[in-house]
Amino acid sequence: MIPYAKKPPTPVQNHRSRFAHHPLEVCEDCNGWIEADILPHDRPTLPADIDRIWPKADGWDIIASNGMAGPGFTWLPCQCCGSTLGGLRYPAIAFREEYPGQ
Numbered sequence: 001m002i003p004y005a006k007k008p009p010t011p012v013q014n015h016r017s018r019f020a021h022h023p024l025e026v027c028e029d030c031n032g033w034i035e036a037d038i039l040p041h042d043r044p045t046l047p048a049d050i051d052r053i054w055p056k057a058d059g060w061d062i063i064a065s066n067g068m069a070g071p072g073f074t075w076l077p078c079q080c081c082g083s084t085l086g087g088l089r090y091p092a093i094a095f096r097e098e099y100p101g102q
């Protein structure tokens with residue numbers, strides 16, 4: 001006699017997460033740092049400046065968003081490091097994994 005097949009166990013949903021993400025317009029310095037780890041010699045504090053706004057300790061990470069059109073020249077502050085120097089801005093994304101209910 002063939003026993004009834006057991007139902008597969010229901011996956012335990014104890015690790016439901018989602019990615020929060022924010023589109024950013026970032027300065028040339030940030031773009032080089034994000035894309036190629038290039039730290040401009042006149043901006044040694046760049047990683048710390050970014051970390052003040054998007055703390056790695058809180059899970060934030062920034063990635064370049066290639067393929068999206070950049071906004072071009074603007075005087076608006078860089079949304080990644082906070083620099084208020086006018087200049088070209090490039091698209092990037094800040095994201096982190098979030099766990100609802102925690």
Ligand SMILES: [Zn+2]
Pocket residue numbers: 026027028029030031078079080081082083
């Ligand atoms: Zn910047």
